[in-house]
Amino acid sequence: MPEGDTVFALAARLRRALDGATLRAGRLNVPAHAVENLVGRTVVAHRTHGKHLFTDFDDGTTLHTHLRMSGSWTVVRAGRSIPQRVRPDVRVQLAVADGPTAYGILLPVVDYGFVTDMNALVAHLGPDPLQPMFDTDTAVANVVAQTDRPIIATLLDQKVIAGPGNLWANELCFLRGLWPWTRSSDVDAEKLVALLERAMRHSATVPGAMQVTTGDSRKGRSHWVAGRAGKPCLRCGTLVRVVAEVPGNPDRRRTWWCPRCQPEH
Secondary structure (H helix, E strand, C coil), rough: CCCCCEEEHHHHHHHHCCCEEEEEEEEEEHHCCCCCECCCCCEEEEEECCCEEEEEEECCCEEEEECCCCEEEECCCCCCCCCCHHHEEEEEEEEECCCCCEEEECCCCCEEEHHHHHCCCCCCCCCCCCCCCCHHHHHHHHHHCCCCCCCCHHCCCCCCCCCCCHHHHHHHHHHCCCCCCEEEEHHHHHHHHHHHHHHHHHHCCCCCCCCCHHHHHHCCCCCCCCCCCCEEECCCCCCCEEEEECCCCCCCCCEEEECCCCCCC
16 A cells, blocks of 8 residues: 555655646546536645645645555656556546646545545544654654554554555664564654654655665665565564464554564563
8 A cells, every 4th residue: 555655756746747737627537526527627736644645726626535555646748648448447537738637547535525625534644744744742642642552553553643554664663673562652652753754754755765764775675674574684684574464453464573673572
C-alpha cells in the first residue's frame, strides 16, 4: 500500500500538471458520482493528509481519493492517451484544455463534495508529519497513550500518526533499535516521532530518496529489514527474521526485524 510520502509526491506531480488550469473534461466513473461533470472547473490545489489525496476546485468542491492497494494515477501530455486496455479501469479523468490529462486508475475510494464534507473524512486521523504545521506534541502524546500496544502496531495506526505504513513502521523500529513488540509506553516517543518526521520528509522531497532508508539505492540494499527476510542484516550480518501478517487484524501486518540490532526486552 502506498504510504504518506508516496502520496505527497503524487500530489506534487498532479499539482504541476493541473493546478491553475481549467478542465475540458472531468469525469468520475464511479456509481455515486457518475452524473457529476467537472468541465469548466479550475483546479486550485492538491493537498494530502496521510495517505489521502484531495483535489480542490474553484467552486468550493473537492475530490477525495485513496489509492489503497490497487489504485494509481498517471499523467499523459497533450495529444496522448492511455492504452485502450486500461480505459475500463479509469475511475477519474481530469483533462486540461490544450494540456495534460490525469487518469485515476482502479481507485477504490472516490468521494466528491464540498470541502468541509471531504475534510471531515479525515478528521479522525492523527497529525501528518509531512504537513508544514506538524503537531509533534500531539503525535508524541498519541504514541504514549497506546501504553501496552506493540510499537509496530502503533506506528501503523493512522489515528495515532497519519502517513506511515508497513515499510516505515518496520524501518523506523530498526533505526531506533526497537524490538517491534516493545510496549509503546516504553519507547522514547519524542525521538521516534522526530526521526519519523525527518525520514519521511527526506523521502518525499529529495530526488532519488523515495523510501531509501539505508542511503544506498542499489537493488536489495535500500531497506534495512523490510522485505529482507532470511538475508544478512546490512549492519551486523545476522539473518533478518519475519512473521506473517494475520488476515483481518490491522495490528498484525508482516513484520521484519534483526534479532541482534533489535533485541527483545
